[in-house]
Amino acid sequence: MDLHLVQAFVDIVEAGNLAEAGRRRGVTRSQISRQLGQLEEQAGAMLLRRTTRRLEMTDAGQSLYEHGLRILQEVAAAQAEIDSLGKTLRGHVRVSVPTGLGDAFIAPLLLQFAEKHPGISLRVFFANRVTDLIAAEIDVALKVTSEPPLDTVARDVCPIHWQLCASPAYLAGIAPIREPADLAACRFLCPPYTSRRFLLTLGRDTCDGPEREDVDITPYLQSEHFPFLMNAVRQGHGISLLPLYMTWEDVRRGTLVPVLPDWKPKGLGNRLYIFTTANPHLSMATRALISFLRETVAELDVFKER
Structure with a gap:
């Protein structure tokens, strides 16, 4: 045949x-x-x-x-x-990365990979809602989640930490935030949730053991595009819930200030995964990209808890 x-x-x-x-x-x-x-x-x-x-x-x-x-x-x-065997990998890989994370940190790594493997061509998509890899014609997808889909192969990359922060100007204009319940009176910026109101969960370790607080919040501004939320919080629109990898540089420079730093908020996913379909015959090019990303992404300073 x-x-x-x-x-x-x-x-x-x-x-x-x-x-x-x-x-x-x-x-x-x-x-x-x-x-x-x-x-x-x-x-x-x-x-x-x-x-x-x-x-x-x-x-x-x-x-x-x-x-x-x-x-x-x-x-x-x-x-x-x-x-x-000739030391030159060849092939074509279609990869999807989340916006924000992809723009700021994954894109430079993909360019490094492309330079290292000129025989491999990449088609890169920046998207947050890729769920069906086959329908989307995606070979490799990076995604932040707490529950990997059962119909995919999920390779753990690193933990994702979340942070509450705001601009010094916004905090100067409101009552001090001393405990989680105070957040309910603030303008809140965050990724989209399924309902208009949601419970923000925060936790911390104390001498008496772990402590947890739930705060009922109505978001003031929501977007799945983290660079938009970052600009909003920098301009003083409210307190943000964002991944640490988005906020750490601003906090280091002092343009943003951590809010309730002793408390750790629960975000929309606690780990970064690399997903592929349940295919036992991944190409050498695909396997090379997966290996490269698992080695390089986890080593970035932005994914290390502070």
């Missing part, structure tokens, strides 16, 4: 129609249709049912797609292995 035709069939299934598959492969619709016909002739079975609206796989098509996909992945992995 011609592997070139098998690849065409896999592309048709993933594209959903002949026209789109042809566009992805750089051929006409008639050419991709002819390739499908040749493969069906070689297989001795109908692989796709053509309806007016879509293509549906037959049982034979489903079987060929699953086995063909694994075969093609093995061939790609073998080629990458051969390339690696």
Whole structure:
């Protein structure tokens, strides 16, 4: 069976129609249709049912797609292995990184990786809401969460610490914040929560053991784009709940001041993970990127608790 035709069939299934598959492969619709016909002739079975609206796989098509996909992945992995013997990794990796974290800290690392491995091409997406890696056509995704999805392979990178802080000007204009309950009267800036009000959870260690406080808060300003929230808190719009990696430099310079520093707030995720699909045949290029990010990200000062 011609592997070139098998690849065409896999592309048709993933594209959903002949026209789109042809566009992805750089051929006409008639050419991709002819390739499908040749493969069906070689297989001795109908692989796709053509309806007016879509293509549906037959049982034979489903079987060929699953086995063909694994075969093609093995061939790609073998080629990458051969390339690696010559000390040059080759391939293409599609990677998704969160905004804020990606802009400030991951992007420079990806450029280092690209310079180190010129044979690997990267396609980088900056997004916070990638959940289905297959549908989004993503090979590697970095995400902050406390509960990794069960349908992915999650590789732990490092802990994520959160911080409450505000500008000196904002704090000078309000009553002193001495205990968690005082936060309820403040303008609060934070990432989006599912409801308009939410319970902010804070904890600390005392001589008598761990202590916890919950504060019912109505956010004044919410955004999943952390650079926007950082500008807002710098300009004195309120007290922010942000990851330590976003605030540490401003706190060091004194442009932001920690609020209730003895208390540790609970944020929207306590660890950074690298996600991939449950695929045992990751390419050498993908594995190289994962290894590089796990080694370099965790060593950044911004991820170390202070």
